[in-house]
Amino acid sequence: MSTLPPLAAIFLTHFDDIKGQSVIFYASLPNLPAETIEHATLPSGLHALDSDLVLFVHHDLPGAGVFRNRLSDESSRGRKMGTLGAVLANPAVPSDPFSLHDPLSALFDQLESLESSPFAPSTSTSPSNAVSILAKVWHDHRADSRPGSSTNVKGNGKEAVRGIRQLVDGRARPTEHPIAWMPSLLGILGPSIVPVYKAALSGQRIILYSTPPLLPLAAFAWCIWSMSLSPPSTPDAEPSKWIGNVGLMDLTELKKRKGGWIATTSDAIYKSHPAAYDMFIDLSSIPLSSSPPHGENTPTTPTPHIFSTYHQPNNVPVPITYSFSDLPLYRSLLLLTSSPPTVHAGVSKTGGWWLLAFELLERAWKLCMGVCDFAVGRAHLGDQGHLRLDEGEEDARLLDEDDEIISDLGGEEETDEDPEDEAIRRGKLILRQLHHNTYHLHSKLRDTIDARPRGETSRTAPLNQTEVRQLVGGKWPLGGLEGKGQFWKDIARVWGMTADIEEQDL
Template sequence: MGDLVAIFHASFHPTRGNVIDWSVTASGDFNLDNLEFSALPSGLHLVEQDIVYFSKDGHQGVCAFRRVKSTEDGHRGFRLSSLGVLLAKSTRPKPWRHVAALKDLMVMLYVRMELTETLQPSETDWQPSRMYFESHEVKSVDLGGAGDWSGWSHELDGENRDRSNMNPTLHLPHLLRILGPSTLTLYKHIIGRKRTLIYTLPPVEAACILCHVAADFCYEQQVDATSNRLPGKNKEGIQVLGMITLSDIDRLQAESKSGRGWIACTTDALFLERPSYYDLLIDLTTSTPNKATRPTFYSSQPILPTSRGPTHRLSTVRFAWSDVKLWNELDRILQLDSSNSHSSNFSCCTPGFSDVSDQKLGLITAWTDSLDRLLER
């Protein structure tokens, strides 16, 4: 499927910071400014590898990050780099379909450099990535219908369904276990098109996946005109921004004015001190592998401003007791998949997990049915 409009490589330079040092685009005037920050968010140097989802000017994207050993001056023994792609705009882009290829391309890139004992990639080293882009470059504006929305039955059971663990929607059962009853709090904010920010520590793949899964909660109610689409000015689903950094503050303000709502994740702790930029904050750093502690939810509340003082403060949000009955039903459904334990990370993101069972597809359908009951309340 040809759906790519750009491929790029971002790396950390000891004197220039994050830079894009190689790229190929579908058109010469395609803007890649600031993608280097999304592809290399703060703190990623602490992990060996990761997957980062992001967006740029309405284009969804994803990159594979690697920390590789280097003897290059100024790099302190490691080279930090990400190979990423941007997809053409469509009703429902699927950046996760390129994750496996990006991982392979990163391995090929640095294996060749190690074998030739070179410090900087040559044009030959970039050739496999260039060939991948050319074979997946967008050929038609409508993507031949590949980016259309035809309902969950088509997405999960259609001819082109994605049964691998790369599809974020299929991680829903794990998300439910992590959030517990607070899942319903998140659902209400997404259906209300609120601005939702997820704070995490590296690795960030689970938080990025959570962004997409949370948007899927209400996708059908927000975009499907043939069903009970909620009335409103927006005919598109809530905007999934993916990974954001402090360089995106102006962008957040612009997105907030659209009324479409957005969900994003970040590793920048400074956002915790700027609650005016979002409505709901989910702090994943408070979650532990046992059920004793879960992610903490905070609501951004306006306060009477003082001279140069804050205009908003964070207030802890707890699930409503009226949601307990519905959650108990969902929890009963989750017990059907008792083989997967609660974890602060998505266990299905670990190497070795490849397929999603029909049972998990059934759990997703059960979740959708339960949400329909919530809408009727």
């Protein structure tokens, strides 16, 4: 049975048909009050399910709760609904709460096996059996009782970034991880995954909405958050945050929150508050499963509705979709998901023939498109006189030898490691390809800024129209600086490569 890691808090919340939400038990490290934990862990719509996993952030620390919905005894009416949860101590990262499902479920089983209900009344002088058990669990697993565990409430976020990089580099091989949902997210969003990826890169506030189950929704949010990582060479970047599930009680605070973030909700009222988000992804028409599909083929699903208020007058939501220039990157993601199991992110020793065929198809496609564009006067010559497409039109290929994404490690020895979970393997390949595309975006942006004349503020000044035109390429968008041009301005600001006009005036 899985054991609990060092904890910052543990709790049991209860929903009563008449009294509403309440806290049965809550214990935490100093300076971590319960606040509205009963509302955060009993969100709307859970009454329709027997069980679910609710993922959230409590005082900037990630947490998870196992929700259960049981019929009451014959002597009473209604149902017994509650959430048993835990908040992880630093250096926990957003992917860690997903592994709490098994130990919390086992502990919930123990509470439900008691003669009295886990939600029975309890007082400090006469604690219930469930409260007594939880108090002992807290005593054994509180972070300040574990050697080497940090009791610092505020994390710096570096552990989360480091964990993702180790994951996509192949240095981490987890058996359970939200990255397993990445192929499913790609299948649901289709080519629209590219504008969602760009929104995450540019530091937008993104909400995913659906009715429960909430576990897949939280995993999708983690996948989108992991796409937003800036290149390692941008120490001044403003990272987006994964903030888990939010409810009606969080609406006012969410509107005031600064910076980019990705959240989930089962409260449809958020859709009618466009000031609270920049992008709203409505997955309510998509049948979500509580476990990631492990097959290669994702079932056909309805098209999700995606709305954006970003740079829109009066925050009016407008539907968004992919553009033609997004298709090459999307096509490369599809090719990776159909790769054989011998192809891994960073740890492959075989699969070379598949990669060679991939490269040949890529180059043939680019040559054909380049000749056609040159014939109609839309293409231009590269730095060395070679035909090439615009950056946005180039098919996002696997990395070259100098900055490889899928590498052949030296030697012919076979490892004794167990085969990697197929969904995790494919998810890591998708994420690494997106990170590779981010690397090229940063490289092009850096070259443009480095070409500026020397001056006190020239390197940090916002992109001008000439630079934006150069970054966008020969196919200037009909809407002027909107769309593609604004995207370049946004990532330059978020990555700390340019400053806001207001900052320069200080």
